[in-house]
Amino acid sequence: MSACCAPRNTPASSVGGPAHLPFTVPERAPAEVIRTMARIPGGVFEMGSRDGDGFPEDGEGPVREVTLRPYYIDTTCVKNAAFARFVKETGYVTDAERIGWSFVFAPLVAPADHAKVLNASVPQAPWWVGVHGANWRAPDGPASTIGSRGNHPAVQVSWQDATAYAAWAGKRLPTEAEWECAARGGLEGARYPWGDELAPRGRRQCNIWRGVFPTHNSAADGYISTAPVNAFRPNRYGLYNCSGNVWEWCADRWSATWHVAGRPETRNNPQGPPTGESRVLRGGSYLCHDSYCNRYRVAGRTGNTPHTSTGHMGFRCATDDPSRDAAGSAWLAGPGRLVDTPTRSGSKSPTYVSRRTPAERR
Helix, strand or coil, X not given: CCCCCCCCCCXXXXXXXXXXXXXCCCCCCHHHHCCCEEEECCEEEEECXXXXXXXHHHCCCCCEXXXXXXXXXXXXXXXXXXXXXXXXXXXXXXXXXXXXXXXXXXXXXXXXXXXXXXXXXXXXXXXXXXXXXXXXXXXXXXXXXXXXXXXXXXXXXXXXXXXXXXXXXXXXXXXXXXXXXXXXXXXXXXXXXXXXXXXXXXXXXXXXXXXXXXXXXXXXXXXXXXXCCCCCCCCCCCCCCXXXXXXXXXXXXXXXXXXXXXXXXXXXXXXXXCCCCCEEEECCCCCCEXXXXXXXXXXXXXXXXXXXXXXXXXXXXXXXXXXXXXXXXXXXXXCCCECCCECCCCCECCCCCCCCCHHHHC
């Protein structure tokens, strides 16, 4: 894990403040839960990366075949408007609100909030500063607001906060394997959710740092900070912004080695290691730049403690496929190939096969 991707906060247990408010999880019909989600057909996909400019120390490899059950996943990150409804209905208090401060990218702090900056620095990443009063309602400090960012991803949200929202919504966080399978959109071995080129035919595909990090962002992709959750084109599964914009929490505990050995628990619906302090984050963010951190590649990964929040970390949710025939649909027809399989209704699951030859995959 790299501090440049996301700094860590002080353990919540050591900081005063009100406890999280309890709430009753509402009952929701399965059809309501999955209404705006994408169905991922399940089967076998190739997880991991051989990218020469990747980060082996992060555990991006080895490339391995992983089997998943069919599931649903949000097409976008959870946006501010949705998180606000959750807080209004439950009275939930986030970790950043309880702790009293959170991390903000220094150039985004307004002059009015300079007095709110903590007198401390982040090792390896001096562009991060702690700001009193920074939270999901004021992601860049007390002088900021989400008033015009209702369709932007909710940030300053910890893993604990994301898990609470997911429970309220009748969902859960995706496993890391589910996240990567969905992000790949059926493209086997590709660097990005849309293919291997960062900007095919000169077309910008994601919100990352453009320019010289951390001193100059040209905003050539249209954004200095977060972009709307449905900015840019979706991948073949209909998912938006799986590269850049905000890091996304996954359910799994972090490890750079647990998945290396081929065992049933690492290859068949893996849930991550049974122990560990930190949780996995995927997707990269608007601060990623290939001069120091190209973890916006679809195999890029990092981790952080479950109570930490920053201005570039958000989440999307997943849920099990509620259909009765989920366990038998869209299974393997060869290495890394998903095929159409009729459902009870007679419809078919999506077909996405590799665009690469076996030689190219080696």
